[in-house]
Amino acid sequence: MTGLRLAGVGKRYRRGGPWVLRDLELTLPAGALVRIEGANGSGKSTLLKLVGGIEPPSRGRIETSGRRAYVPERFPPALPFDAGDYLCRLGRIHGLSARTAAERTAYWLERFGIADRAGTPLNRLSKGTCQKVAVAQALLAEADVLLLDEAWTGLDQAARAVLDEAAAERAGQGGTVLFVDHDPPPSSGPGYPHRLAGLTTAAYLVQDGRVTAREVPAASAPGPGAPPGEDRGRMQLLVAATAELPELLPGTPERRPQPDGTVRLLVAAEHSDALLRRLLGGSAPAHILEVTRVAAQSGPEAKPLVARASSETRTVAERASAEPRTAAERG
DSSP: OOOOOEEEEEEESSTTTTEEEEEEEEEEEETTTEEOOTTTTTHHHHHHHHTTTTTHHHTEEEEESEEEEOOSSSSSOOOBBHHHHHOOOOOOOOTHHHHHHHHHHHHHHTTTTGGGGGTTGGOOOOOOOOHHHHHHHHTTOOSSEEEEEEETTTHHHHHHHHHHHEEEEHHHHHHHEEEEOOOOTSSTTTOOOOOTTTTOOOOEEEEEEEEEEOOOOOTOOOOOTTTOOOOOOOEEEESSSSSSOOOOOOTTOOOEEEEEEEEEEEEEGGGHHHHHHHHSSSOOOOEEEEEEEEOSSBOOOOSSSBOOOOOHHHHHHHHHSSSSSOOTTTO
């Protein structure tokens, strides 16, 4: 993955018309998670459409490679497909094999909690469910450049948390993610007023046709809701080998097979809740034997958060099956 570069980019929608964007110079590395700010009508959506190849620039050039995926501000539901078929078709358009497209379709439908809507025509889905499908079609591509244009609008709180996690995961896997959002999470608090604060690596303001850099919290910050400068380390999950683990897991955990057939999963702390929900909420729930916090610069802490006992494992299941909450929402 090579990131993104805009060189002298300008855009106007008719010859002789006003410049919506002009003389943009912007270089973003692979792995960047970038917030785009600006007033209504300032050109934020135009910028994302240019990067996504949906609109051509009037001048200048945009340099990127690999797949690009875009979540529009408004999703047209009047399409002659059901949710599952639509996602599979979009996967094929993104260059996925039929099998991979089907697997990723099933994964994202389940992760957004709408697996039971796979066979429902799009025009019969609620607005919120349609928005989940719109987000899923971009995420299943595992694109090198992911563009989210107010993609959180219309989602319920649980789905917004999933999208927060997914955007951070894509950047963590080397994708370049640009997002516009006017709806900061209520739990972000005065220290972190924006969505994905603490994970965002850069922010830019679109104003008067120009793009200027904005100050963001340090990239090493752990994520929404955590005190600035605190490193929350990683979580370690010990999973019994009762079934094959899914290929795609939230947070892209490191997998360490053990001699006794169990598997240790190490994941960034901010993704641990999502990982637990995925392991325990699927069609074949995994058996979690132990959950341990791993300090940032040391080995596992002496006391596991969940001991190796079936009754205490149920505590983890209850925690993960409850209404999903982000780390920020827990305060």
